[in-house]
Amino acid sequence: MTDHAVSSRIDRLAARFVMARGRARLGLAALAGALATLALPPAHLLPLLWLAVPALIWLLRGSSRKRDDFAIGFAFAVGHHVPGLYWISAALFTDIGRFWFMLPFALLGLPALLGLFLGAGMVAHGWVRRRLGLIGWAEAACLALAWTAVEYLRGHLFTGFPWNLIGYGWVPVLPVLQTVSVTGIYGLSLVTMLAAALPAALSGPKPSWRPALAGLLALALLAGWGGWRMTGQGLGTVENVTLRLVQPNIPQTLKWREEQKLANLRHLMDLSRAPGHDRVTHVIWPETAVPYWMSSDNDDAGQRPLLDYLADAAPPGGALITGGNRLDSDGDGNQSYFNSLFVVTGDGRVTASFDKFHLVPFGEYLPLRGLLPKGMTAVAAGADFSPGDGPRSLTLPGAPPASPLICYEVIFPGAVMPGAGDAARPQWLLNLTNDAWYGHTAGPYQHFAITSVRAVEEGIPLVRVANTGISGVVDAFGRIRGSIPLGQGSILDIALPEGADSVPLYAHYGDAILAIVWLGVLLTTILSRRRTL
Structure with a gap:
């Protein structure tokens, strides 16, 4: 032709x-x-x-x-x-x-x-x-x-x-x-x-x-x-850091049933302590993995038995990193609810915690609540969650500092790392999520793909642990080092990859480079009016 x-x-x-x-x-x-x-x-x-x-x-x-x-x-x-x-x-x-x-x-x-x-x-x-x-x-x-x-x-x-x-x-x-x-x-x-x-x-x-x-x-x-x-870049691993990603694959319809909570927690513990537990340094559970209210206060006697139980999942010298809901009360009896991450060591101490800062509208809180029908609640919460302060660097025992991100907040480019005033630039992104809400649909695949791009933008690896999947580790160039498929209850023991040799331009300047390119194309287009190649 x-x-x-x-x-x-x-x-x-x-x-x-x-x-x-x-x-x-x-x-x-x-x-x-x-x-x-x-x-x-x-x-x-x-x-x-x-x-x-x-x-x-x-x-x-x-x-x-x-x-x-x-x-x-x-x-x-x-x-x-x-x-x-x-x-x-x-x-x-x-x-x-x-x-x-x-x-x-x-x-x-x-x-x-x-x-x-x-x-x-x-x-x-x-x-x-x-x-x-x-x-x-x-x-x-x-x-x-x-x-x-x-x-x-x-x-x-x-x-x-x-x-x-x-x-x-x-x-x-x-x-x-x-x-x-x-x-x-x-x-x-x-x-x-x-x-x-x-x-x-x-x-x-x-x-x-x-x-x-x-x-x-x-x-x-x-x-x-x-x-x-x-x-030749990003192929090495961080010395003496081996992660165990735990994907329990608990259906959302069973996750919060009162009669199922203890069984869910035991299932997580069994996966965590499966053979090889003595060879890992950190065990990571997904978002809201702990089905009971937690507190970042170590002196809370009411949660002491829970922390003692969770401590069994923490490897010696390392930690259990888990998602859980946190309840906080002020002096006047007012309560606030947080979607949080906790770092629990083998002696049952919470050494660090993080509260989700970018909440899902209609999922974790109702925007314009006063204009909505009375009695209407967010899909994932009976009461509105409160946002935490973030993003920020999280100090972990036996591992480099990480930037924690819970579920949805990892999708925002340029907003997954702490500001320049933070003490140390995180060396990896840690994303806990629960995509069980969406079953075997395109959603979890899209979420995992979106998540992986943040690693390339920031030049550091990303570790993602999901309830039903997809869990995995992505290096600083977008290569998937290992993953657990959607809908499979399993564990993945894997070393933490090294970051890129240098900090990417996007991590330095953010969307300023986009603005320059966008304006450059605009100017060229205007100057080339009525012309073709």
Whole structure:
């Protein structure tokens, strides 16, 4: 088939999208959004982006009004997020009798809310595109800039929800993933969207293959640099530190039953003290593993028998690191609840603790509680949890300092390490989580993939311990050193990997580099108005 024949077919395909109207246009936008979802974990079908993103550009090309731009962006986002976030509704089925009324919001309301962000972003894109008369690669760059701005805003506004950012599609492609060590995940999203949008220039007033080829060349160069960066680095381990990751695989429906609590705790203890316990230095349990209220106060006589029991899981000279709920009372009898992490040594002492600082809206607390129906509670808590102070460095016996992160708070790029005022930069990330709420859905796979990117951004290994999975250890370059599959009760004994030889640029400067790159692409786009490669 000749180049002319291929170009003609692409022109005819693009014309169908450009000329689409009404429900057909919205349906195509939603279908393109769903296609883009398959590029993300757990499918990782990245080439589909090179179909979905040009389709979005062609649909927008046929729009001449702001409300149509908004509708196309909104439909694309809903089509993208419904299959990408369907698993959130699975949490409600742990007690569907209480939370059935939240099902429509979890399944459709959240995607619609996220659709408002992309709808607004496409309005901005359409205004700039028409105002400057952008065509060719400049039109694609404008879309990539708008998309990245939308991702950044939804990752920060209203406590933020930076889930399924488009750059996470590269998690299995480690050479390209190294880009986040410089720009962070938002920067990789910008590069990805730009490369995927450039084939739209195959159709238009001045059709050309050169923009699409330039995008692929840029990715190839990034992959080459990333492969070089990984060579010979991060393959060693920290001396005299061996971790035992304990994944009990306790279903959420059984986790908090009164008659099941002691059996759950014994199950954790049996796994912890399985053969080889004398050869590990630290035993790590998942989020809220201890099914009883705990306190960071060692003098609390009421919890002394519990601490004595937990101490049996701690290896000599090391510690048990576990999640648990903490109850705190002030002098006036007011109580506060915390989702916490505790470090318990072999003599039954709590030597360190940490309270989760980034809570899940509607899961661990109700935002705008005064405006919500009376009697409504958060899905994971009868009363609102209180946030702790964080992030911060945690001192551990027999191991380098760690940055503890509980569940959801690990998804926030640039917000997983303590500030410069902390005494010592942590040498590893420690994430305790409980994804049992979401069963065997895409959610736990997405969470594990998102978590692993923080290790590359910060240049230090990440240890993740989950109730039902996926538990594992990821080194500073995104390589999975070992893992326990979803839905399997097991243990993993593994050495703690070393960090990168130097602190990555992203860990030094955060999103300042993203801002420079974003503004650079914007300036180039403006200066190149009405031109193509």
